[in-house]
Each structure stands twice: as C-alpha cells, then as structure tokens.
Amino acid sequence: MRVLITGGAGFIGSHLCEFLLNEDHQVICMDNLVTGNADNIAHLFGIEGFEFIRYDVTNYVYVAGQLDFVLHFASPASPIDYQQLPIQTLKVGAMGTHKTLGLAKEKKAAFLLASTSECYGDPQVHPQSEDYWGNVNPVGPRGVYDEAKRYAEAITMAYHRYHGVDTRIARIFNTFGPRMRKNDGRAVPTFICQALAGQDITIFGDGSQTRSFGYITDLIEGIYCLMLSDIHTPVNLGNPQEMTVSEMAKTILRLTNSNSKIVFNPLPEDDPKVRQPDISKAKRLLGWEPKVSIAEGLNRTIHWFQQSM
Ligand code: NAD
Numbered sequence: 574m575r576v577l578i579t580g581g582a583g584f585i586g587s588h589l590c591e592f593l594l595n596e597d598h599q600v601i602c603m604d605n606l607v608t609g610n611a612d613n614i615a616h617l618f619g620i621e622g623f624e625f626i627r628y629d630v631t632n633y634v635y636v637a638g639q640l641d642f643v644l645h646f647a648s649p650a651s652p653i654d655y656q657q658l659p660i661q662t663l664k665v666g667a668m669g670t671h672k673t674l675g676l677a678k679e680k681k682a683a684f685l686l687a688s689t690s691e692c693y694g695d696p697q698v699h700p701q702s703e704d705y706w707g708n709v710n711p712v713g714p715r716g717v718y719d720e721a722k723r724y725a726e727a728i729t730m731a732y733h734r735y736h737g738v739d740t741r742i743a744r745i746f747n748t749f750g751p752r753m754r755k756n757d758g759r760a761v762p763t764f765i766c767q768a769l770a771g772q773d774i775t776i777f778g779d780g781s782q783t784r785s786f787g788y789i790t791d792l793i794e795g796i797y798c799l800m801l802s803d804i805h806t807p808v809n810l811g812n813p814q815e816m817t818v819s820e821m822a823k824t825i826l827r828l829t830n831s832n833s834k835i836v837f838n839p840l841p842e843d844d845p846k847v848r849q850p851d852i853s854k855a856k857r858l859l860g861w862e863p864k865v866s867i868a869e870g871l872n873r874t875i876h877w878f879q880q881s882m
Pocket of ligand 1: 582583584585586603605606607609628629630631647650651687688744745746747
C-alpha cells in the first residue's frame, strides 16, 4: 500500500512509519513539526519508499499519485502542548480532519483517525466501552483537545455515511515508549526523567487517580489490525491494566533505582479521576490484545531515555 501518515514525525506517528515500511508499504510522512521532531524519523530518510513532506494539514492537502490509506495522526497530544496550542489543536482536529478526509475521498483511499480516550472525558462509566458517550466539559482547558477529537470522529462518520469513504476510528488510550519528549508533561516520561536526574517526582493531586498505560508496539499492532479490518465504528486500543498515578511513580522509582522523593502539586482542572479501556470489541473483532507488560515496557523506555539523555 502507499500510505500517508499525518503527524508522522511525532511519537506514535514515527513508530507507525517504521512499522509500515518494515511491512513493505510505501510511506509518505506529512508533519509541520509543531510538536514532532525530524530526529524521530531521521533513520528512515534514504529508505526506499519513504518520503517526508513538511506541511500543515489544516491547509488544503494534495499528494501526487495513488494513495491507498490516509492515517490522520497530526495533533498536539499532551495537555501541556494542547493548552499552549489551543487554536492549532482545534484546527487540526477540525480542519485537518476535513482536509485529509477530502484527500481520502478524492483518492478512493481508506482513512483512519487517531482519536482518543479523552472523548470519554471524566467518565461516569468504568471501564469505558465504545458505546459510552463520555462526560466532557467543552469550555474547560481540556475542551480544545477533547472536543476537537469528538468533532473529528463525527466528521469521519459523516464522510463514511454520506460519501462512502472507507473509514476507521481508533480511540487510543495513554501510550508510552521511546521518542516521547521528556518535557511534554505526560506522566511516564516526566517521572522517568525526574527519577533518572534524581529530582523530585511531581504528582498532580493525591495520586489516587487511575490511568491505564499501554506500550507503543502493542498500540502499533492494534492500529495495523484495525487498518486491515472493515470496522467503521470506534474501537478502543489500550492496555486495561489500570493503576493509580502513585503506583506508576513508585514503579518507575523501583525500576530506575532512584532515591527521588515524591511531591504533590494541585490537580489540574477537569483531570479525569479514572481511565480504563474495555477492549472486548478489539479482542472479539480484531483478535488483538496487548502483549507487553507495564514493567517490560517501562524498562525499554527507561533504557531509551538513559541513552538519549
Ligand atoms: P506527538 O505530539 O508526538 O505527535 C503529533 C504530531 O502531529 C507531531 O509530530 C506534530 O508536529 C504533528 N502535527 C500537529 N499539528 C499538525 C498540523 N497542523 N499539520 C501537520 N502536522 C501536525 O503526539 P503523539 O502522542 O504521537 O500523538 C499522535 C496522535 O495520537 C494524536 O492525534 C493524538 O491525539 C493521538 N493520541 C495519542 C495518545 C498517546 O498516549 N500518545 C493517546 C490518545 C490519542
């Protein structure tokens, strides 16, 4: 297949570029590098079948030649990023999704949207299955990201129903692994870098809020299974192993042999209290489930940060 990946120079996008090239597909990576980094894809330059285009996908998107798949991953994704880039986040979720759906329609290509568990907001149903509609504050600081993704899901379904575009929607839960940025504010890279540097580990709130963290290689396999399926409604992709943020911090302290202290900062507004994917749909329809344990994934990520620091 010839595949366009928007956001391909970001954390998830770069792993996806690499995976698809290894599966002998051709990859066009399109990214404006607003939160991504060309270092993430530097090792792919020169590989036959790989192309990079620096471009903002909120503008009209044109790609010459045939295209079989459009994977729309472009979007600021960490709370620090999307609160610093609120308008860009709304634009890439709304206009960027519109433009890339238009391209898929024009090329008769299939389309996959990288959506998010943040569509569930601060959930009142636990664990979250795809038929839960969520509890999102549209005007809070997180609304720019959550609502952009909810709009992106809506327009994706509209292009499927009205224009017959062959679409997929992946609702991605917290994912971690190599190539995350140390200062993007997400819990895992922040805790790892603080632990390795001997600095205090900063937890927001009392640390009792839960998250379910999945390792990047499992997510990439899940995305590939979804691409190859014919499921048009949203599918949760995540690791159901739920833990409190405090447990995650303590696990990282143990795995890094760090003496850092844990300190507590005020909880940000609208921070979800719980988060856990119900992945029965992905198991049943894709035959997919995560394979990498949290400890194994953390060890690989810690190793990568040690090398890169
Ligand atoms: P990331 O910031 O590392 O990657 C996003 C990429 O999109 C960056 O390279 C950035 O430069 C690019 N981008 C942003 N706006 C753009 C625009 N207008 N035009 C072109 N490129 C643009 O974040 P990530 O963690 O790799 O997230 C990738 C996707 O997966 C996002 O859509 C995000 O919402 C989704 N997602 C991620 C997670 C996670 O845990 N990492 C969870 C749920 C959903």
